[in-house]
Amino acid sequence: MDPTWLDLAQVPWAAEPAGLLPARQQMALSLGWHIILACFGVAFPAMILVAHWRGVYRGDEVALGLARRWAKVSGVLFAIGAVSGTVLSFEMGLLWPGLMGPFGDVLGLPFAFEGLSFFVEAIFLGLYLYGWGRIPPKRHLLMLVPMALAGVVGTYCVISVNAWMNMPVGFAIEGGEVVDVDPWAVLFSSGALLQFAHMWVAAYMVVGFVVAGVYAAGMLRGRRDRHHRLGFTLPFVFATVAALVQPLIGHVLGLRIADTQPAKLAAFELATETESPSPLRLGGLLVDGEVRWALDIPRLGSIIARNSFTEPVQGLETIPPADRPPVNVTHVAFQTMVGIGTLLAVAVLVYWFARWRGRDPLANRWTLRAAVAAGPLAVVALEAGWIATEVGRQPWVVYGVLRTEDAAGDNPQVWILLAATATLYALLTVGAVVVLRSMARRWRAGEQDLPSPYGPEAAAAGGGRRADDAS
């Protein structure tokens, strides 16, 4: 097994409620799965909007064709995103009654606003998906605008709750009771904006790189028409801007952790002891309390994490053992995110530099291969970032206020639920991949509208042909 898990194994789970570990894994699985689809909900409408806009206002038939196909793809992705988001709504109560009971009215209002945005998004999604040929083209195009805006507002709202878990505001505790509740303070907390920016831009990186990668893969197979070039370039421009902005946002966001969550920063940086100035510790694992296999770059830790030549990164030795997060998971996840983010930022710079020098990077097969890899890498960075911030907050669910073990319900059977969920999500993933690939195959074969195989159109056009396809 991966050595990073050794650290997890040291945590004395035996003393914790039986429901805690499976509840954690259940939440991690369903959040980790949903967040990818959520990225598409946030970022894809903007890309479809640009393609559709070119189609309508510039008469660009290729762009219009892309918009039409992306709309159908988003129909599938948003559907499973809607239901996997619902899973999370239920799980808040099913898995974390100790959080939702006492704190539901503190953290709930942003979720209510998120529900509002989801409503707007779902309504305009219906109008947009089914409006092709039914709503006048220019008005039809406008249906994407509320969809895209609602995705952004919804992201902000959800992230503001996560920011509240990191930097709790808007309540006081007197005699064990939650009092002085101010839900607006949660929605407009100073911690929310930067964290939102980080996630919002991440969504553009994920969707931009993934969609561009699909067309890069097509070009690798010799499909080098304008459809593929535009299908690559449009999302890649979004991804480029996002990949270049992201390191700056991440850096500014990281600076405040020294004040707000020193234990998390210590785990990020694998700082076992407070050193002034602190080194930047690349790689490495904590084994029996000793840092092994790390590459230390002197002073750089203080410069990057504290914006200072001398300010130290507060070490783990200052944190009571009971309040320390699982260090290795947090550290490895954090550095994976930063490493991939840096790599992607450099890669897009190289790409546009080559274009600026008059080369066509897309003629190079290694560029295309790298572009294909960028999609999954962006997803890994996204997941790693969430693991870093969530595991790094442990043992707290609400930092400094409520421990995760006190929030979990006592559900030893959650292991069964976890196994069932993992199976279900695996099947859904397979289903989505099979359906999306078959859609691409049928588009390449020249079909446009993709009628359902049981529909009258299919029967009239020779439903038997598709039965042959299957064989």
Added chain:
Amino acid sequence: MTLELAVAAALFVGVVAYALFGGADFGSGFYDLTAGGSRGGAELRTLVDHSIGPVWEANHVWLIYVLVMWWTGFPESFASAMNTLILPMLLALLGIVLRGAAFAFRKFAPTLGQARLYGAVFAGSSLITPYFLGAVAGGIASGRVPAEGRGDLWSSWLNPTSTFGGVIAVGTCALLAGVFLTADADRAGRASLAASLRRRTLGVGLVTGAVVFAALVPITHDAPTLAEGLRGRAAPLVVLSGLCGVATLVLLLRRRFAIARVTAVLAVAAVVSGWGVGQYPWLLVDELTLRDAAGADATLAGLLVVVGLAGVLVLPPLVYLFRLTQSEAWSEH
């Protein structure tokens, strides 16, 4: 009107809306499941695709709205209900996930074989979801969810009130879907499809109506607090639902499908409201009143702001969406 009552009312509007609009989407699964073979049922299944395709995600958000309003406005009762009713909640959730995913997959399935698989999952899960949500309502309404601690994991939803709640939920969903699908088929000029749907909707309506009124007997013993409310404060709603239900059947018989949609909606809205009014002032019957369950005042006021915004931002486009999908131009495609 007190703050918590206003929020509870807004929450319950969401419950009714979900029962009506989400219900009509789920109910279409019944006709999809019983549409017959892939050739014979193709026309009906395509109609189901067209009818619920553009709206099911928007209709689904009513559930999210209800959950969020519940956990924000009445947090402790939400945690209690989730704790005790974890099994039916999970089964309903499973149905929700399978329904949404399978519906989207079926639409773009490449082969008939895959479409049949997804279609069966879609239709089957469309039936189990309302059943378990109805069972949840029955568990709450019969006083089986304690305010603190965990009630019985099994008897909280395997009991007469829950069983009737589940069956009534499935029946009302199927009734609504039948009326709407019949009207859609009729408007699109598909006479034979409309005739077959009309026949089946009449059957569903008769059975559902019988079950609703039969349920009043076991509920008297199993959920006395609710039964008392239904006989008292909620009696007008019970009568209204009966009248509208009969009117719906008469209108279906006389092929007045457009108006039948209105009476069917009223009948189901009255049944669901009857439950809500019947168990007032309890949120968790015999355990926790709305007043005692309410969260902080500032949060309740915030929720009312959200409700107000929803009236401005959500209702107009929602009406536009429904008008478009229920118009002639959309039916032709």
